[in-house]
Amino acid sequence: MNTKKYLILGAGPAGLTLANKLKEAGETSFLVLEKEAEAGGLCRSADVDGAPLDIGGGHFLDVCRPKVTEFLFQFMPEKEWNVFDRDSKVSINGKIIDCPLESNLWQMDIDEQIEYLLSIASAGCNTGEKPPQNYTEWIPWKLGRKIAENYMIPYNTKMFGDEIDNLGAYWMEKLPDVSFEETLRSCLTHVPYGKLPCVHRFYAPKEYGYGEVWLRMADAIKDSVEYGKAVTGIDFNTLTVTTTDGSRYTAENIITTIPWMEFSEIIGMPEEIKTSISELKYGSVEIEYFPDNVDTSAHWIYYSEPELAYNRILFRHNFYYGSKGYWTETQGHRLQQSDRNNFRYLNKYAYPFMTKKKPEIMKHLLEWAEKHNVYGLGRWGEHQYYNSDVTVGVAMDMAKRLMGRTNK
Ligand SMILES: Cc1cc2nc3c(=O)[nH]c(=O)nc-3n(C[C@H](O)[C@H](O)[C@H](O)COP(=O)(O)OP(=O)(O)OC[C@H]3O[C@@H](n4cnc5c(N)ncnc54)[C@H](O)[C@@H]3O)c2cc1C
Structure with a gap:
């Protein structure tokens, strides 16, 4: 078994940013393990009905973190993105109001x-x-x-x-x-007041879906990513992980961006911390595509009405130019049987829930894991409600921290 200096679990924005930052700093001893056949995690897109569709739900890149956008533009230059002023609305008892x-x-x-x-x-x-x-x-x-x-x-x-x-x-x-x-x-x-909402100005790719930038990041480290590797076990004594196909990987440092609940076998961790992992809560989301255009300027609308199963509609014809149709986002606990033959995609892990217990659980878990050279990173590794720009930011910081620590 070849021991890497850094083993990164998950090739979503967190894992890809960390890997590319390690590479940029001259590090060669790292490997990324990804469960799916493709990189990008929740930020992936697919081609549906002749145009891109964000299969992890609507994804837009906030303009507000220049260090992050500069980094992402290394892979997908700024000229390949459109910039939009957010037009989002809420539907409340059937009435549509700006958000x-x-x-x-x-x-x-x-x-x-x-x-x-x-x-x-x-x-x-x-x-x-x-x-x-x-x-x-x-x-x-x-x-x-x-x-x-x-x-x-x-x-x-x-x-x-x-x-x-x-x-x-x-x-x-x-x-x-x-x-x-x-x-x-x-x-x-008759003038809106207050601070502009998060992602009030955003980038969306001109020719592609949001998934494209992450595919390019994965391509930049293609010899150091293995796909179809679903990690299920971790041994803190030997710093080894196991995957469903029986492969084993050992490292000096493991950085996990996958949900902690994905480890069905954990060796060398105190029982009370293991038990606390099962108390972390999360939600799923399914997207469903509809081919019709809708007469609205909105990029998306939030729906509060309980009788509608979905909670958001994204009008892709308003941000992926040349496309048609819209997609809905429905939470996992509200999915209904349907005989519609539309494109659908279910994301099991979509929202880490900010329960009252979560801060304490994650504090103990991450502190204990770090003492064993295992680091939680990103939306799932830290169980935080991060957007992708924040995720990239924390992964850039983690790269600095790891290189500083291990190069001492
Ligand atoms: C509906 C929705 C809308 C969103 N909208 C926006 C937006 O507009 N703008 C924005 O910036 N952010 C948005 N986000 C947040 C964004 O998706 C996350 O910030 C980002 O994907 C986090 O990256 P990550 O790498 O931490 O996690 P993920 O993207 O979840 O990546 C984790 C990776 O780990 C892999 N993995 C999981 N289990 C295993 C396993 N057992 N073994 C190996 N690999 C595994 C997954 O396949 C995945 O590739 C949205 C999220 C949702 C759910």
Whole structure:
């Protein structure tokens, strides 16, 4: 068995960035193991009905991290991307309003605006109440009862199912408070207020799907990636991993970007940490393609209505030029039997859930694993709600940290 200096599990954005950064620094002793036949993870695309479709759900590259976009442009130059100002909307009781809802209440009927304004005025964040730790209590505290009841709770119940009651509020704490005064001003002047939402400007490839940039990154390290290698076991005593086809790989350092739940056999880890892994929660998403064009300028619309199984529609004709049709995103717990013959793709691991227990579980797990030269990285390795630009950023930092540590 050939021992590598770095064994990277998973060829999604995290694994690919780390591998390419190691290569850039002159490192040659690394190997990436990927379960699928292709790299890119949740950011993969497929050609469907003559145009690209993001099989992991709608993916757009935020413009706001220049170090990350510069790095990605090494593989897919900026001229190969279109830039868009985000046009996203929410559907609330059948009415379509610009996103985010709290900045665009002025688009509601007058009577409704008054009700929303009154509920914002009495929201806990505006009356000086202490912020609750539970997500479902925190939403009305932050946005007011009316936005909570009419939009946020129904939408998030679609996203998280029964787990919504187990979520903490810590992952939303950076959101600015909704100001009564600013909301009132917005309703009077018909101008949205507040900070622009995350990914308010984004890149989307001109000719390809979002998956293309990751395929190119994988191609740059093609001799150091093995596909069809589903890792199922890890031995912390010998730093060995095993795959479903019976292969074994040993390394001086293992960097795992795959969900911790994928390890069905773990050797050398204390039982209480092993048990805590089974308490990590996650959600799945299925995308389904429909060939019709829709008369909307939106790139995507969020749907809060419980009677609709899906929670988001992406109108690809508005961002992949020359394409037609749209796709829906439906959470795993809401999938329904259908005899439609549309293209569908189910992503088992889509959303790491930010449960109340998660920070403590991950802190212990990652600290303990690092002492054994095993590092968790990315959306699944860290069980964090990272977008791909953030994932690339943390993988770039990890490369620096590993090279600094092992070159000492
Ligand atoms: C619906 C949806 C929409 C999103 N929209 C955006 C967006 O607009 N913009 C944005 O920047 N980000 C978006 N994201 C987030 C983005 O998908 C992630 O940040 C990114 O994919 C994380 O990269 P990763 O490498 O950490 O994980 P992943 O992409 O999940 O990659 C993990 C890799 O590990 C592999 N793997 C899993 N199990 C095993 C195993 N047992 N053995 C070997 N390999 C294995 C997988 O096949 C995969 O290739 C979205 C995510 C979802 C679900």
